[in-house]
Amino acid sequence: MRQKFYRLVSSLGRETATREFKWMKQALIPSHSLTLPAMLQRRLSGEPLQYILGTTPFGPLDLLTRPPTLIPRPETEDWTLRLADMLSPTPHRPLTVLDLCTGTGCIPLLLCHLWPPGSTRAYGLDISKDAIRLAMDNAARCNIPSSQPSSLTPYSQNVFIPVLGDLRDPDIFKYLLPPFDIITANPPYIPKREYDELPISVKDYEDPAALLGDPPGSEEQDGLTYYRLISQLLRQKGMLRDGSIVALEVGRAQADAVEGILQQSAGLRNTQVWKDPWNVKRVVLART
Numbered sequence: 700m701r702q703k704f705y706r707l708v709s710s711l712g713r714e715t716a717t718r719e720f721k722w723m724k725q726a727l728i729p730s731h732s733l734t735l736p737a738m739l740q741r742r743l744s745g746e747p748l749q750y751i752l753g754t755t756p757f758g759p760l761d762l763l764t765r766p767p768t769l770i771p772r773p774e775t776e777d778w779t780l781r782l783a784d785m786l787s788p789t790p791h792r793p794l795t796v797l798d799l800c801t802g803t804g805c806i807p808l809l810l811c812h813l814w815p816p817g818s819t820r821a822y823g824l825d826i827s828k829d830a831i832r833l834a835m836d837n838a839a840r841c842n843i844p845s846s847q848p849s850s851l852t853p854y855s856q857n858v859f860i861p862v863l864g865d866l867r868d869p870d871i872f873k874y875l876l877p878p879f880d881i882i883t884a885n886p887p888y889i890p891k892r893e894y895d896e897l898p899i900s901v902k903d904y905e906d907p908a909a910l911l912g913d914p915p916g917s918e919e920q921d922g923l924t925y926y927r928l929i930s931q932l933l934r935q936k937g938m939l940r941d942g943s944i945v946a947l948e949v950g951r952a953q954a955d956a957v958e959g960i961l962q963q964s965a966g967l968r969n970t971q972v973w974k975d976p977w978n979v980k981r982v983v984l985a986r987t
Contacts, residue, residue, distance in 0.1 A: 703739040710743065719748050726752045745899040757805045760812055762837050764803065767906035768830045771805040774975040775885050775948060778982045779806050781973065782883070782946055783813040790817035790855075797875060798823045799866055799884035799929060802909060804834030804859060806883050811843045811857035819857040822875050826865050827906065834861040867928060878940040882933070885948040886925035888912040893922070893950075912950070922950060926957045930964035945985040954980035961985050 707716040723738045741751050749755040749764040756762075757771045758780055764770055788794040794814075798807045801823030811819050823834050838845035843859045864871035889910045894902065901910070908914075912922030919927075926947065932938060933945060945967065949957045954972045961967045967985035975981035 700736045700739065703736060703743060706743055707739060722748065722752060745903060747900050747904055750904060757803075758809045758813070760805075760809055760841055762803050762805055762808070763833060763840060765829070765833055766904050767909075768827065768833050769802045769885075769905055769909040771803055774977070774979070774981050775805065776809075777975055778946065778948065778973055779809050779883075780813075782881075782944075783810055786814075786881075786944075788814050788818035790815065793818045793820060794880040795876070795878070796821035796881045796883065797877075797879045799882065800886045800909070800925070801825045801834055801861060802827075802830050802885070804837045804861060806885065807859050808834075808837055808841050808843060810881075811859050812841060814857060816857055817855050821857070821859045823859060823861045824864055824866060824871065824875065825861070826863070827908065828863060829906070830909075831861045831863045834859075866925075866932060877938050879938065879943060880940050881944050881946070882929075882939070883946045884925075884929060886912070886929065888922045888925065888948075888950040888953060890922035891920055921956075922953065923956055923960065926960050927964065930960050933961070933965040933967065939987050941987060943987045945987075947983050948981060949983055951979055954983055957983045 704720060719742065723735060727735060738751050742748060747770055749770045750766050753764060754761050755764050755771055757776050762771060796807055796810060796819060798821065801807065802825060804823050807821035807823050811821055825831050835845055838859050844856055845859055845861060862874055887908065887910055889912050891911060891913065894911055913920050913924045917924045929947065947957060958970050958972060961970055961983060967987065969986045971984050972980050973982040973984060
């Protein structure tokens with residue numbers, strides 16, 4: 700096992716390897732079949748630590764992670780916390796949230812956790828059955844109900860409802876009940892040329908459909924296809940309430956282009972860009 704640890708140090712650096720080794724030891728459960736040498740071997744093979752441990756922190760939450768669903772990133776956590784801080788819903792003035800490409804459900808679940816009980820009704824849309832199952836499991840783990848409320852009257856708990864569906868399907872909104880106060884998304888945005896250069900810990904384990912910004916057959920190959928689809932959605936009558944907010948995570952060097960798409964295609968002129976803690980333009984925010 701010592702040799703495996705030294706190989707991990709060689710691969711990741713001593714500080715990171717020591718920290719990950721500590722987390723692996725903490726994750727060991729006496730009744731579990733997983734062993735420390737097996738965890739080290741999986742990590743040396745390139746498997747993401749979050750899949751090995753089965754969980755990842757996201758704000759104050761500890762979310763389940765399973766392949767191939769996209770692992771929540773620190774930059775997503777950062778802007779979700781910022782969004783939560785700038786709004787103050789109440790049970791008497793609740794907000795309805797739609798999270799597109801929800802994955803683990805991390806964004807709406809964190810909002811539901813941070814905002815007062817009864818102030819938030821959130822939906823999470825994803826085309827992946829694996830993602831929707833995981834989002835449901837995470838809702839249960841966070842003690843957030845994931846069933847449709849029986850009425851639109853005020854209720855005592857925040858609710859997160861994962862919905863399996865394609866954002867390109869207009870019939871999906873029979874189940875999502877617009878208009879929305881907030882629409883968030885961390886859509887696939889990596890261009891194919893950049894995807895090909897990703898490390899194996901990403902490319903060989905996480906769902907390509909959650910990463911590649913242009914589905915097969917797309918006319919454009921700039922990583923922005925989903926932003927164009929989202930903009931078409933946003934401009935539909937009755938989708939957004941007056942005073943609503945749209946927050947879209949973007950890839951490196953994409954913020955200006957996405958801001959232009961929102962302004963020109965969706966008609967959302969009131970926009971701004973947020974940087975992440977690493978000084979990267981990471982989120983395009985729009986207000987109606």
